[in-house]
Amino acid sequence: MRSLLPNRQDYRGLRRSWRGDLLAGVTVGIVALPLALAFGVSSGAGAEAGLITAIVAGLIAAVFGGSNVQVSGPTGAMVVVLAPIVASHGVASVMVVSILAGVIVLLAGALRLGRTVSYIPWPVIEGFTVGIAVIIFLQQVPATVGVGGAGHSTNALIAAVESALDADWPTALIPLAIVAAVAVLMVLLGRVSGRLPASFITIVIVTLGASFLDLPLMTIGELPHSLPLPALPLIDAGTLPSLVGPAFAVAALAAIESLLSARVAASMADTGPYNADRELVGQGLASIASGFFGGMPATGAIARTAVNVRSGARTRMSAIVHSLALLAVVYVAANVVSVIPLAALSGVLMVTAARMVSPTIIKQVLRSTRTDAMVFVITAIITVSFDLIIAVGIGIAVAAFFALRALSTASGVHREELEGPPVAGDERIALFRVDGSLFFGAAERILERISDHIGIEVVILRLSQLQLIDATGAHTLTELVTSLERRGVTVLIKGIRDEHLQLLERLGVIDSLRHPNHLFAELEPAITHARSHIIRTAIPGA
Incomplete structure (x- = not known):
């Protein structure tokens, strides 16, 4: 079990890299702030839950995880799974699901199941990535047109249509303009320099502009000025059995996304290999801790991890600094953050969703083989239409069918x-x-x-x-x-x-x-x- 626990080798070379780790941690913290808030709001758990998850889960995963440069927190894929759970069982269910899913992921790591993610075919991964991006984009439509998500379908596509129909269109043009401004600013800042925290700068500019013009926009609202004390979530014995299934779905997603992110991080920089089983242990502990503090389930975040590596991170100290930087926001700038328009966060997520889809990769998959293209399309469609975990399962089943068929033909x-x-x-x-x-x-x-x-x-x-x-x-x-x-x-x-x-x-x-x-x-x-x-x-x- 020693290989699954923190050790001195985790911080080898810190004496030489501490400046780079410190700068990378602050940079990725700035990038993570609007995303944490946006993912919290989009999931239905609230901006506070997203921020708590980035702080608590990010810190625990950094210390106990199996990657030296992985950054963890709330992610778009997790929002896709959590939104229907919140709609069906209420906000309190998120904390229960987070703890249950964390225990499942922790046990998976202890049982050495970390390498099983390598059995997921590439077209399946790309298919559900595209599906997730589409759902994240659609989930922002209610805030984009100034309509709350309450009373709408749990299906993102149907909810987007219902929101567009329910919107008061003369008034809805204001949040829509904010979303458009966010998208334009993020694209322009990205072209100026890839190192700029475009989402953070955009949020600052748009929030200042909206406050100066006194625009009638929904905002994040009041945030706590300190981290809440850990506590057992209120568990309804009658509801608990109905949360076991969602907990397994969340655990499967957390394991898949975290291991994929850790694998990508290991290929981006010479910071040492990642331990897949320890990564699961760390992510499991992170989700458990997040649930006790009132947060959401956490996973490794590919985009934030990439920013971390590109900013010069070499040890897990950078991910720790990222969490501490967000913690400072809670204690110092909660009042400032509370006035951020929800439409601005929706714009950030829409741009993030668009960037998740790579036309080059889609062309590669579609031009590879007919069966791989079919698996990719089926996985993407089922992800948008039904459920992400079901989509992954069906995608794997379809890929396995074609693989066995090819193997049978070769025999x-x-x-x-x-x-x-x-x-x-x-x-x-x-x-x-x-x-x-x-x-x-x-x-x-x-x-x-x-x-x-x-x-x-x-x-x-x-x-x-x-x-x-x-x-x-x-x-x-x-x-x-x-x-x-x-x-x-x-x-x-x-x-x-x-x-x-x-x-x-x-x-x-x-x-x-x-x-x-x-x-x-x-x-x-x-x-x-x-x-x-x-x-x-x-x-x-x-």
């Missing part, structure tokens, strides 16, 4: 000519080479291929080229041998690989042979035995 059985000069009776001997994989997706087809041959007295099954066999394949092989022997066809098996022998013995393949001597290591003795068998059956009394 096959081929009839070969017998080695050596032809001998009378060779036409009654069939030599079959089984290639690739004999598993549940290909076993039945191979069985039919061999069984179709008639007028054969001896069948030699050449299994030395067989790469993979599962229980279904072994069982099917037993059925094949038994069926052929019942029809009077003698079966010889050649070249069982050592790693397959135990499975074939357990499932009766060897026992189904007419005689133990019908198992051969080399092809030549097997052919010789088959020919001698034909000669014996041709001579009466032999």
Whole structure:
């Protein structure tokens, strides 16, 4: 368990990099402030919950996580999952779900399940990333037209349409103009310099302008001037069972997004590899702590992590400084933050959502293979239409189906000519080479291929080229041998690989042979035995 706990190596080189870590931490804290507020508001839990999550979860994940430069906090993907939970069960449910999901992620790390994220296909990841971006954009429509989200559908697309229809359009043009101004300013500042905290500067400019003009806009509202004390959330025994399912969905998303972000961070800078299992432990503890303080579930944030690395971060001290910088905002600038227009935060999230979609990557996926393009499109559509976790599950299932189909197609059985000069009776001997994989997706087809041959007295099954066999394949092989022997066809098996022998013995393949001597290591003795068998059956009394 030592590898899952903090150690001195986490801060190796801090004496040389502390200035860079300090500057990077402050920079990413400035970038994270508007995002934390915006994600809190967009989830329905409130700006306070987003800020608490960035502070508490960001600090815990930095200390206990498995990446040296990962920055954690509220993210857009988590907002997509939390918004329907808040709509269905209320704001208090977020804290309960955060704690439950944190425990699940913590256990996943302790059970060494960190590497399972590598089994998620790339088209699935890109598909649900596009879907998340679309949902985040749609979730901002109510604030963009000055309409509250209460009473609207939990589906982001339907809620966006309902908000547009319910809006008071002469008045709705004001928040819409604020959103447009935010988008223009962020794009222009990004073109001036990629190092500028464009979202922070834009929020400051727009907030000052809105206050000076006294525009009728909804604002964040009063924020606490200190971090609340940790406390157990109010748990309704009747509601708790209904939150277990959402907690598993949140845990799955937290694990996937955090590990993907940590992997990206490890490839961006030479700051050492990440420990996937420890990352899960750290993220689990972060969500648990966030829930006790009244926050939301946390994940690793790819955008903030990228800013951290580009700003010169080399140790996890930078992520710690990021949380402390946000904590300073709570104690020093809560009154200033409270007057930020909600429409300005919506504009920031809309631009963030647009930047999540990479036209280059979409073109690469769509031009790769037809099956990968189909998996990508299906995952994206289901993410927007139904649920993110369901989309990932269906995307993986569809990808697995096509992968198994391709593997099944690559597997096959081929009839070969017998080695050596032809001998009378060779036409009654069939030599079959089984290639690739004999598993549940290909076993039945191979069985039919061999069984179709008639007028054969001896069948030699050449299994030395067989790469993979599962229980279904072994069982099917037993059925094949038994069926052929019942029809009077003698079966010889050649070249069982050592790693397959135990499975074939357990499932009766060897026992189904007419005689133990019908198992051969080399092809030549097997052919010789088959020919001698034909000669014996041709001579009466032999």
